[in-house]
Amino acid sequence: MVNIENILPVYKVENDSIVSVQGDITVVFKVTHKDIFTASADDYEGAHHVLVKGLKVLPKNTVFHKQDIFIKSKHQARSDADMGYLAKTGEAHFEGRPYLEHTCYIMLTKKPDERKTASSGYSGLMRKRVVPKQTTDEKLFLDFMEKVGAFEQILSDSGYLHLKRLTDDELAGTKSKAGIIESYCFLLSPNEKPMLKDVHLKDEIRIGDNHCQLFTLSDVEDLPSLCGSRVNYDKYSTDKSNFSIGFASPIGLLLDCNHLYNQYIFIGDAQATLKGMEKKRLRLQSLSAYSRENAIARDATSDFLNEAISEQRLPVKAHFNVMAWTDDVTQLQPIRNKVGSAMAQMDAVARQETDGAAQIWWAGLPGNAADFPMNDTFDTFVEQATCFMNMEGNCSSDGKGIRFGERSHGRPVYVDLFDKPMKTGLITNRNLFICGGSGGGKSMTMNHMLRTLYDEGTHCVTIDIGGSYKGLCTLVNGYYFTYTEESPIKFNPFYIGKGEVLDIEKKESLKTLLLALWKREDERYNRSEYVAISGAITLYYEHLKKNPLLFPCFNTFYDFLMLEYMQVMENGKVKEKDFDMSNLLYVLNPYYKGGEFDYLLNATENLDLLNERFIVFELDAIKGHEVLFPVVTIIIMEMFISKMRKLKGKRKILAIDEAWIAIAKSGMANFIKYLFKTIRKFNGIAALITQEVDDLLSSPIIKETVINMSDTKLLLDMRKFMNKFDRLQDALGLSEKAKTLLLSVNKANEKGRMYREVFIDQGGQELKVYRNELSVAEYLAYTTEESEKMLVEEYTARCNGDMEKGIALLIREKYSKPISKH
Structure with a gap:
């Protein structure tokens, strides 16, 4: 037994750096990657070029060590005291859900120029005691820091990676929190308390109760014949799209076991390396006559030199290894099978390291990369070496918002669709457009979003056809309106509460309503008619002030038109061709007392739904009515506008589910445009939900207004529209990356888990696919x-x-x- 303190290669931690006993300086960055399953082929290529560019600024005798740590963890459910019933059941549903917790570090180590090259037989691990050889040279340190700063800037500015330099405490740890050195030695998870464990290296690597196995990619014969920044992921690809994942993803997040993925690139003296290769080529040339193998090796060396010089390649040495572990010895063979299969997906051969495993593990200790045995490396160019880098991370969570699930394991993540993206400029409005085929999960998704928003204090108004929101409305004790002959829906858009005035928005909504009642769908109104209606509304409310006993409603407005405004028109000598008052009164007569629809606009109760936070209008009974449906929909929207204006500081959402008949009416076009343009100024959200893709493709109102003014699009399974997808893609303004992600929805759902996936596009920039997995209680509350x-x-x-x-x-x-x- 050897006390690890006697041979620990770390001499000291200072200036946010690790100094080794051999004089190596190591700077460590914690890395945040792009989420897995969100990048396109161009993204992977861009990230690859950025990493190559960053590596080229590092000085000679630098070791680039990227360490990705994947530890199996279990989700811990939230238990906030103020959580509602469905929120609690939702959290409880995911309690203990297994997933891989991913942490990544980039370690840059500068070796002293005179440092002796390490090998399997010359490693610090082989000694019984290590004595520091030299102190850090300040000039060397400052020069290295300058290059490190340039490296960090290049990677961070690209947007593909986010780097955060670790401090002394994060490197060395404290009494209550383990640093990365301690975490590596004892295989501690990020939130695990510090704990000392025995480390056995003789016949196997065993750390505490964990049995470790090391698999290397260090021999050219084991490497894939071709490599790149990305590969196709067949599970999510279709005939019309190729879904991309990183080249090393199979041994990253897709490898479902506890494991470390170490990636080393050794940057030496390029000129000396090429000179040595030239000598090797000449030696092989002289021996080529005696062996065909020598001739092949000569040609390969010659090709390497030609490419290095003609393409200005940077020659480097590289090594990659996976260390997997388990505390159950019966799982060692299954883990070997998993790693072997993962490397086979990369077209590589998994070689289990035994003799040199301890030295390789020891070199993986943060700050000790310079002690890596160079006999376990291979020669390559930096462009090829970076293809083996893991470039993906776990699905990120905003900490608040709508609860969705990551695609790989279903771990709950919270997505802020409104506040954060508005602050960052990702979106300029909070409007939502939701589309998907029948049975794709639109209503479930919208129910889930509305319930979350309601729990956050949002005022929710929904126009529904089909009863999709009755269960949720009942559960939250909301108002549920449905139309019957015995009890038809009644409104009073003319009513203004105490202390309120006729403002521009109220006036505009009334004008829209009256024009929709007066004119047919294909009939346009002229400027003089618009002015006359506007004047009538203004004079009517002045008339009410003079006659306080009059109750504001459509009946008294109609009386005013007949008795007062008719005279105003005559006195102003308004010609009938400019404004036909008789025609207006005739068309509006069915809504006046005694008319067929006299109940519709003359309500005397439930006048103020201002403070009711959850309201559903179920209009299935009148969805085909040419008069009632568009009018009722407009009035509901006017009621929402009232909420929008009066509830200052509170969030509001108007969700229109399948109300396409009314929306397609040209008389409503201006109102819809007004709503989608204006609602953002009042902390509001306009949401439109549909499955009618033909209407989407054929309606200019929807294409020009709703889609263009909805910065957030939630799209569900669209595979049944595959034959129309090109037109659909054009109408929705989807990029090729968005198309690829959307077509992967529900393509390879996890067996044994019941959920639907949803594609979210925010501003055309943030594109992700999530699971919408519900608890049994949530499902039963939302079911249709x-x-x-x-x-x-x-x-x-x-x-x-x-x-x-x-x-x-x-x-x-x-x-x-x-x-x-x-």
């Missing part, structure tokens, strides 16, 4: 399946109308096992 809805209603009735208790009882009795679909 009639049999399931009836079952929920039955159990709710058994619990005296308490839907929470009803769902809980239903789960206990019927859904003790996971539900079969989402």
Whole structure:
């Protein structure tokens, strides 16, 4: 047994650097990558070029060591006291969900020029005690720091990687938190408390209870014949798209076991290296007559030299290894199989290292890369070596927002779709456009978003066709309006509460309503008619001030038109061709007392829904009515505009689900444009949900207004529209990268997990696919399946109308096992 303190290569930690006993200086950066499954082929190529550019600024005798650590962890559910019922069940659903926790460091080590080259037989691990040889030269340190600063700037400015330099405490650790040196020695996870463990290196690498296996890529014969910055990922590719992942992804996040992936690039003296290769070529030339192998080696060496000189390549030495571990010896063979399979996907051969494993592991200690045995490296160019870098990280979480799940394991991540992207300039409005085929999960996704927003204090108004939001509305004790002949929906858009005035927005909404009632879909209004309607509204409210006993409603407005405004028109000598008052009164007569729709605009109760935070208008019964449906929809929107104006500082959302008949009416076009343009100024969100792709493709109103003014697009499974996808892509303004991601949705969902995936495009720049996985309680609250809805209603009735208790009882009795679909 050897006390590790006697041979520890770290001499001291100072100036946010590690100094070794051999005089090596190491600077360590914590690296944040782009999320896995979010990058395009161009992104991988761009990141590759940036890394090559950064490596070329490093001085000779520098070791680039990238260490990616993947540790199996389990999700810990939130348990906030103010969480609602569905939020709690959602969190509980993911308690203990396994996933790979990823941490990455880039370590840059500068070796003294006179340092002796390490090998398997000459390693600090072989000694019983190490004595520091020299102190750090200040000039050497400052010169190296200048090059390191340039390297950091190049990588950080690219946007592909984010680097944060580690401090002394993060390197060496404190009493309560392990540093990266201690974490590596004892295989500690990032949040694990410091703990000393025995390290056995004789017959195997064993750290505490963990049995480690080391697999290397250090022999040219084991390497793939071709390499690149990316490869196709067949699981997510289609006939119309090739989905890209990093070349080294199979031994990164896609390798499902505890493992370390070490990547080394040794930057030496390029001229000396080429000179040595030239000598080797001449030697092989003289021996080529005796052996065909020598002739082949000569030609290969000659090709290497030609490429280095003609293409200005930087020759380097490289080594890559995977160290996997487990505390269960029965899992050693399965892990070998996993690593072997992963390397085979890269067209490489996994070689399990035994004799030199201890020296390679020892060199992986942060700050000790200069002690790496160079006999386990191979010659290559920096461009090829960087292809083996892991360039992806775990799906990031904003800490607040909508709960989705990462694609690889389903771990919950929180996505802020509104505040953060607005602050960063990623989007300029909070509007949403949601589209997907039937059964793709649109209503489930929108229910989930509305519930989350409601829990955050948002005022939610939804126009629905089909009863998709009844369960959620009942659960949060909201207002649910549905149209029946016995109890038709009643409104009063003319009512203005106490202390309020007729402002421009109220006036505009009333003008839009009256013009929609007056003119047919294909009938345009002229300027004089618009001015006359505007004047009538203004004079009507002045008339109400003079007659306080009059109740504001459509009836009194119609009376005003007949008795007062008619005279105003005559006195102003307005010609009938400019404004036909008789025609207006005739067309509006059905909404006046005694008319067919006299109830619609003359409500005397429920006048102020201002403070109700969850309202659903279910309009399925009148969805085909040419008069009622567009009018009711406009009035609902006017009510929302009232919320928008009066509820200062509070978030509001108007969700229009499948209300396409009304939206397609040209009379509503200006109102929709107004809403989508204006709502952002009032901390509001306009959301439109549809599955009618043909309407999307054919409606200029939707293409020019809704899509262009919705910076956030949520698109679900679109594979059934594959034959129309080119037109769909053009209408939605999707890039090739977005097309590839969208076509991968639900392509290879995890077996045994029931969920739908959703593609989110924010500003055309942030493109990601998430799982929308729900707990059983959430699913039952949101379900649109009639049999399931009836079952929920039955159990709710058994619990005296308490839907929470009803769902809980239903789960206990019927859904003790996971539900079969989402």
